[in-house]
Amino acid sequence: MHVAKREGNSLEGIHIHWVADGYTSEITAEKGTIKPAIPDHSDYENQLMYNKTQITMTLYNAKNVAGTTNVTFVKQEIVLFKPN
Numbered sequence: 001m002h003v004a005k006r007e008g009n010s011l012e013g014i015h016i017h018w019v020a021d022g023y024t025s026e027i028t029a030e031k032g033t034i035k036p037a038i039p040d041h042s043d044y045e046n047q048l049m050y051n052k053t054q055i056t057m058t059l060y061n062a063k064n065v066a067g068t069t070n071v072t073f074v075k076q077e078i079v080l081f082k083p084n
Contacts, residue, residue, distance in 0.1 A: 009033050014059055016078075025066040027076070029059035054081040 004013025011032040018025055034057050062076040 006034070009035055011057065014057070014062075023067055025064070027059065027062050027064050027078075029062040029076075031061070032057055032059040034058075054079050056080075 016027040
């Protein structure tokens with residue numbers, strides 16, 4: 001993951017790249033925000049039992065590319081957590 005600029009909770013130039021099962025995927029967004037904890041409307045409640053060090057990145061106009069699939073989401077939330 002790379003963030004070109006962070007000022008407070010504002011993010012700019014976000015690029016997330018990973019390989020899973022031999023497939024390369026990436027998410028890019030020009031703007032986003034970051035905050036501690038999980039989203040207010042959390043679908044991630046079961047993760048709380050593992051670790052309470054989550055952060056939520058909200059990306060705007062996030063471009064997702066996985067193989068030949070290319071999708072843009074107006075708003076995409078990504079929850080990151082530090083494993084035990």
